[in-house]
Structure formats: C-alpha cells, structure tokens
Amino acid sequence: MTWVGNFYRSAIGKKAVMAVTGVILFGWIFLHMVGNLKLYLGPEHLNEYAHWLQTLGSPAVPNKGMLWISRIVLLVCVVFHIHSAVALTIVNRKARPVGYRDRDYLAATYAARTMRWGGVIILLFVIYHLLHLTTGQAHRDFIENDPYHNVVSGFQVWWVAAFYIIANLALGFHLFHGLWSMFNSLGLTHARFNPWRRNFATAFAIIITAANISFPLAVLTGIVR
Numbered sequence: 001m002t003w004v005g006n007f008y009r010s011a012i013g014k015k016a017v018m019a020v021t022g023v024i025l026f027g028w029i030f031l032h033m034v035g036n037l038k039l040y041l042g043p044e045h046l047n048e049y050a051h052w053l054q055t056l057g058s059p060a061v062p063n064k065g066m067l068w069i070s071r072i073v074l075l076v077c078v079v080f081h082i083h084s085a086v087a088l089t090i091v092n093r094k095a096r097p098v099g100y101r102d103r104d105y106l107a108a109t110y111a112a113r114t115m116r117w118g119g120v121i122i123l124l125f126v127i128y129h130l131l132h133l134t135t136g137q138a139h140r141d142f143i144e145n146d147p148y149h150n151v152v153s154g155f156q157v158w159w160v161a162a163f164y165i166i167a168n169l170a171l172g173f174h175l176f177h178g179l180w181s182m183f184n185s186l187g188l189t190h191a192r193f194n195p196w197r198r199n200f201a202t203a204f205a206i207i208i209t210a211a212n213i214s215f216p217l218a219v220l221t222g223i224v225r
C-alpha cells in the first residue's frame, strides 16, 4: 500500500484525490437538490422521501443503515477534499512565497480566485445546515421527522433564508470552477472537448444553484407555506 501513500504525497496525486472526492460530493449535492424539489409537491411528498431514505435497503439493511454508510463516505470525501486542498495551497505558497505582481485576472476567473474562501464559506454553511435541519439545535421550532415543517418554518426567518442564498451562491461558483478543473486534474483535456466541458460545468452549476436558491425564495415569497 506504500504506492498509495506515495501517490497521495505527490501534487498530482493530491489533485486527483481532490477531483475524485469532488465528483462524489458533487453527485451527492445534485441528488440532494433533486430530492429537495419534493418541497414543491407538498409535505407528504418531502416527508415520505425523507422516510424512504432512512429505510433504504430494508429489511436487508437495518434502519438508517444506508444513511450512515453515505454519511461515512461523505465525511471521508470532505476530509480528503479539504486536506488535499490545504496541502496543495501550502505547496503553492512555498513554491511562490512572493505573490504575482501583476496577476492576469482575466485569465483567472472570479470563480477560480475564490475557490479557497468559497470552500471555507461552504464548510461553515454545512456545519450550520446540519445543526439547523438535521439535528435541530440551531432551529427555534424543530420537529423530529418533519423536514417539510423544519424547512418552511426555518426559511420564514429572513436572515436564515438570506444566509442560505449567499452560501448557495458561493457553492455555485465553487461547483463551476471545481467541475471545470476536475477534467484537468484527471487529465481529461483536449481542444475539441474543452467547449463541451465549459458548457457542462456552467449548466450543472446554474441548475444546482438556481434550484437551491429557489427553496428559501419560495418560502419568503409565500409560494411554499
């Protein structure tokens, strides 16, 4: 197994790990967004979906078994995604202790320049989000096993809705640049293929951001109540 350690110690290895863990996290964020669309179908649909997630694989798998497996996979991905990002940042700083005097900010897009701060905002958001809608400590009217009620009453607080909107905008930029650079990190680049991957990154970042932002907006405007 030493080759695995050696691979991860190299910069290319860390980039590959960042890309693969990023793809898994992205896939999960996409599925989570699709599941949350059930908010528009009404309380029974969203709550039934949440119940289905808890009993997935039953009776072969104990209740919440699949949920815990996915939680462990997600946690491992988050840890390696952040560890490789921090390690690569340290390597970059050591290689260039004095920053570029005139950086070409046209070539380096806004999304690319905000990857690190965007990542920090997303991490803080996820911690808050878990305390808000999963465990309920950060929610003033949390009801166990009633996600529809928790989402709607949660977003009726304007500053909570505003925080979700800001964090999901940051996530949108992060996903756009992350999806785009993932192809580089995995060596999937070709002149013919490049417009396609830009469209792919743009489409997915916009779809996920628009849907996620629509949830707090729908509650604030009274469309979902």
Ligand code: HEM
Pocket: 029, 032, 036, 050, 067, 071, 122, 126, 129, 130, 133, 134, 147, 151, 164, 168, 171, 212, 213, 215, 216
């Ligand atoms: C406005 C957008 C979002 C809404 C309405 C939403 C809603 C929810 C709800 C209701 C739950 C609790 C489900 C339950 O316990 O039955 C949940 C859990 C969770 N959400 Fe979100 N979410 C949103 C965006 C996000 C984003 C952007 C991320 C990640 C970057 C995320 C990560 C999670 C995680 C990790 C859990 C815990 C899942 C588990 O129980 O293991 N959510 N979300």
